[in-house]
Amino acid sequence: MLQTHYHTQTALRILSPSPIFVPYGKGGNSKSSLTYFLDLLIMREAEGAEKACLLGSLSFTHPNFPNRFIMVNNSSLQKWERLSQKQLDTQFVNALQKGMNCSMFEAMAIKNVVYQVYQPFFDNSGTMKPGQIIFEVVGIENSPKRHLSECKMVSAILTLDAGSSDLDIKKQQGVIGLRRHRLQRIANEALQQGGLLTVEDIANRLLNCGERTVCRDIKALKDQDIVLPLRSTIKDMGKSITHRTLIIKHWLLGLEYSEIARRTNHSVESVANYVDKFKRVICLAKSNHEINTISFLVKVSPALAGEYYNLYKKLQIVQYRKDELDDLVKKNS
Numbered sequence: 001m002l003q004t005h006y007h008t009q010t011a012l013r014i015l016s017p018s019p020i021f022v023p024y025g026k027g028g029n030s031k032s033s034l035t036y037f038l039d040l041l042i043m044r045e046a047e048g049a050e051k052a053c054l055l056g057s058l059s060f061t062h063p064n065f066p067n068r069f070i071m072v073n074n075s076s077l078q079k080w081e082r083l084s085q086k087q088l089d090t091q092f093v094n095a096l097q098k099g100m101n102c103s104m105f106e107a108m109a110i111k112n113v114v115y116q117v118y119q120p121f122f123d124n125s126g127t128m129k130p131g132q133i134i135f136e137v138v139g140i141e142n143s144p145k146r147h148l149s150e151c152k153m154v155s156a157i158l159t160l161d162a163g164s165s166d167l168d169i170k171k172q173q174g175v176i177g178l179r180r181h182r183l184q185r186i187a188n189e190a191l192q193q194g195g196l197l198t199v200e201d202i203a204n205r206l207l208n209c210g211e212r213t214v215c216r217d218i219k220a221l222k223d224q225d226i227v228l229p230l231r232s233t234i235k236d237m238g239k240s241i242t243h244r245t246l247i248i249k250h251w252l253l254g255l256e257y258s259e260i261a262r263r264t265n266h267s268v269e270s271v272a273n274y275v276d277k278f279k280r281v282i283c284l285a286k287s288n289h290e291i292n293t294i295s296f297l298v299k300v301s302p303a304l305a306g307e308y309y310n311l312y313k314k315l316q317i318v319q320y321r322k323d324e325l326d327d328l329v330k331k332n333s
Contacts, residue, residue, distance in 0.1 A: 137195030
C-alpha cells in the first residue's frame with residue numbers, strides 16, 4: 001500500500017504532455033497494468049514525461065487523476081495476429097504443436113524440412129496456390145493496331161495474394177506499398193506467361209481501384225526506374241513516353257542494349273530503335289532545327305523530341321557515349 005501511494009505521488013509530480021505507451025495487454029488486470037504504468041512514469045521522470053496513454057481495453061480511475069489519461073483501444077496488434085493465423089504455414093505449425101505436442105521451435109523446424117524436400121514439387125505442380133486466379137490477358141504477339149476483339153488471348157495464373165509476404169509488406173509500407181508491389185508482381189507474371197495486362201484490367205478487374213490510382217502507381221514506379229511490362233509500354237501505345245526516356249537514360253549512362261532490354265522488359269530491337277531515333281533528334285537539334293520539324297523528320301511526337309533533348313542537356317552522360325554523339329553530329333553537319 002505504501003509503495004502504491006509512493007507511485008501515485010511520484011506520478012502526480014511528473015505528469016506532462018509527452019505520452020508514455022503501455023504495451024497492449026500488459027498485466028492481466030487493472031491493478032497490475034496500473035502498477036506497470038506508474039513504474040514507467042517514474043522511469044521517465046528524468047525525461048519530463050507527464051502524461052500517459054494506456055493502450056488496450058483496460059479501464060481504471062483514480063481520484064487524483066481526473067480526466068488526465070487518454071484511453072486508446074489499440075486493436076491493430078490483434079488484427080495482424082488474426083491475419084497471420086489464417087496462413088497455411090501457421091495452420092500447419094499449429095497442427096504440429098497440438099497433434100505431436102511439440103514446441104514452436106520443433107514445429108518450425110519440421111515445416112522447414114517439408115519445404116526443403118517438397119518445394120520442387122510445389123513449384124512445378126499444375127495446381128494453383130491459394131491467392132491465385134486464372135485471368136485472360138491479351139497475348140504479347142498481338143499488334144497494337146489489332147482490335148481487342150480480334151486479339152489472341154492467353155490464360156495466365158496471377159497471384160493476387162501471396163500470403164504472409166504480402167502481410168509483411170503491408171505492415172512496412174501500408175496499403176499503397178502493397179498495391180504497388182502486387183501491381184509489379186501480376187504484370188511480370190502475365191509477361192512470363194506470354195500476356196500483357198492493361199490499366200483497365202488492373203484497375204477494374206484485379207485490384208478494384210480507380211484507373212487514375214493505377215496511373216499514379218505506374219508513374220511512382222517509373223520515378224524509381226521501374227518500368228512495368230504493360231501493353232501500353234511494351235507496344236508503345238497511348239500517351240506514355242516516360243519508358244522511352246528511361247531507356248535512353250540507361251543508354252546515356254553506359255548500359256548496353258541487352259542489359260537495358262532486361263531492365264525495361266523490352267526487346268533488344270526496340271531498344272536499338274529508340275536509341276537510333278534519339279541520335280537523330282540530337283543531330284537535328286544541334287543543326288538548329290525546330291522541335292516540330294524534328295518531330296516530323298524523325299516521326300516522333302513533339303513532346304518526345306523535347307524530352308529527348310532535355311535529357312541530353314541535363315544528364316551527366318558518360319564520356320564515351322558523349323564522344324559517340326559528338327562524332328555523329330560532326331558527320332552530319
